Amino acid sequence: MIHDFGIVWGERALLLSGLVNTAILSALSAVAALLLGFIVTPALMSKRPAVSGAARLFVDGMRCVPFLLFAYIVYYGFPSFGIRLDNWTSGLAALTIYNAAYMAEILRGAWAVQPREPIEAGIAFGFSDIRLFRRIILPPLLLSAGPVIGNQMIQIIKDSAFLSIIALPELTHAASSIQSRHYVPFAAFITAVFLYWGLCLIIEAGVGSIGRVAEARR
Amino acid sequence: MAETSKVLDVAGVSKRFGDIEVLSDVSFQVDKGETICVLGPSGSGKSTLLRCINWLERPDAGQIYLNGERIGINNAGIVMGDRELSKIRTRIGMVFQHFALWPHLTVLQNLMEAPVQVQKRPKAEVYDEALALLAKVGLSDKRDAFPAKLSGGQKQRVGIARALAMRPDLLLFDEPTSALDPELVGEVLVVMRDLAREGMTMVIVTHEMAFARDAATRVLFLDRGRAVETGSPDRFFSNPETERARQFLQRYAGDTANNKR
Numbered sequence: 001m002i003h004d005f006g007i008v009w010g011e012r013a014l015l016l017s018g019l020v021n022t023a024i025l026s027a028l029s030a031v032a033a034l035l036l037g038f039i040v041t042p043a044l045m046s047k048r049p050a051v052s053g054a055a056r057l058f059v060d061g062m063r064c065v066p067f068l069l070f071a072y073i074v075y076y077g078f079p080s081f082g083i084r085l086d087n088w089t090s091g092l093a094a095l096t097i098y099n100a101a102y103m104a105e106i107l108r109g110a111w112a113v114q115p116r117e118p119i120e121a122g123i124a125f126g127f128s129d130i131r132l133f134r135r136i137i138l139p140p141l142l143l144s145a146g147p148v149i150g151n152q153m154i155q156i157i158k159d160s161a162f163l164s165i166i167a168l169p170e171l172t173h174a175a176s177s178i179q180s181r182h183y184v185p186f187a188a189f190i191t192a193v194f195l196y197w198g199l200c201l202i203i204e205a206g207v208g209s210i211g212r213v214a215e216a217r218r
Numbered sequence: 219m220a221e222t223s224k225v226l227d228v229a230g231v232s233k234r235f236g237d238i239e240v241l242s243d244v245s246f247q248v249d250k251g252e253t254i255c256v257l258g259p260s261g262s263g264k265s266t267l268l269r270c271i272n273w274l275e276r277p278d279a280g281q282i283y284l285n286g287e288r289i290g291i292n293n294a295g296i297v298m299g300d301r302e303l304s305k306i307r308t309r310i311g312m313v314f315q316h317f318a319l320w321p322h323l324t325v326l327q328n329l330m331e332a333p334v335q336v337q338k339r340p341k342a343e344v345y346d347e348a349l350a351l352l353a354k355v356g357l358s359d360k361r362d363a364f365p366a367k368l369s370g371g372q373k374q375r376v377g378i379a380r381a382l383a384m385r386p387d388l389l390l391f392d393e394p395t396s397a398l399d400p401e402l403v404g405e406v407l408v409v410m411r412d413l414a415r416e417g418m419t420m421v422i423v424t425h426e427m428a429f430a431r432d433a434a435t436r437v438l439f440l441d442r443g444r445a446v447e448t449g450s451p452d453r454f455f456s457n458p459e460t461e462r463a464r465q466f467l468q469r470y471a472g473d474t475a476n477n478k479r
Binding site for chain 2: 115117118120121122123124125126127128129131135136139140143216217218
């Protein structure tokens, strides 16, 4: 067993690049999903039934499709419509679009319970448009939604493991290569598990500090 | 409109919500340094009137002028965009019933936010002024506290200081003491009384009759969306002209007596 871990250690460069790729993939798609969520959320809350209906269809649709299937569709299915993306682009797109639906729903929930008066005070004090959103609406929204957004980021990290099936060289893919090359499944996979756990601990530390900032203001 | 002493001129303002006419043809003027208390039964349109002044509600008819400048409609006769409206709004301070402080900012940051971000005034100057205003409302020691950690009375004093930090031409108060525990009302009224004495121009929607009586320069009585009576507080309270005002005052006198324990 020790010997197996020795073999995995020998492949640390591969694992490390897998870890870095998982981190990059997750971070990029988390930020993109959050930004996309900010576009979908106002649509969800729109008073026009056509707009809110379309946004609702997207959100509910995404939430009912298994991520693995969605990744297959983007990578193998889109070329049927002439959209051919490489594995990095399809992986990023799949993770982003899929999680944007969750982010939009999280933000909608947090937005709906924000008290109306501070925003109105912002308008009365001369804030408008982007400045109103950025200075007055957004900060309390992020503080209250922070923990749930952090949770979703952990979900994104875990979902990214599915992208090994489209040969994206992320952490699970790296562990899988090591095991098939040397036949050390337990050592290879358990190492990957601990590396994923490490990533999640970083996210949780971030969520914890947002929580402390929010707590001081509650 | 050219008279320089007239800060606010409200002319024939009407507002409906669906089938309900909340304000009908309300007109009044406020001179520089005046404290106008808007009184009336609940549902008489007092808050809506206040919110129409800075166009938080868009009036259906009528004109509103701040220092001779039309609010809400520009020179071309077109409804102003958000940006144009925002510019005028920075000259009107507003104090809210439920304080409406920005929860993510400290007390000091609440005071500095709009002067720095919207009015683009130099930070150092705004900072000095904000500290002076906090001293004025007696909250210097709370400068780094977050609103959630303050009592209602303290929150409202911050609300007033925040409005003053904009150096407004006019201050609007929307029932500033209605959400407060009775024992906290006094500390807020003291600050408002000081402002009245210093000659701040204010329009105050309130149910505090004693305050209106001794701090207002004029009283405006609204009933069912109409400006029924306006005049000096002395005359209004001792000898109201209309039956409606008489009934309102009687009911209030009764309530106040009942509340005495």
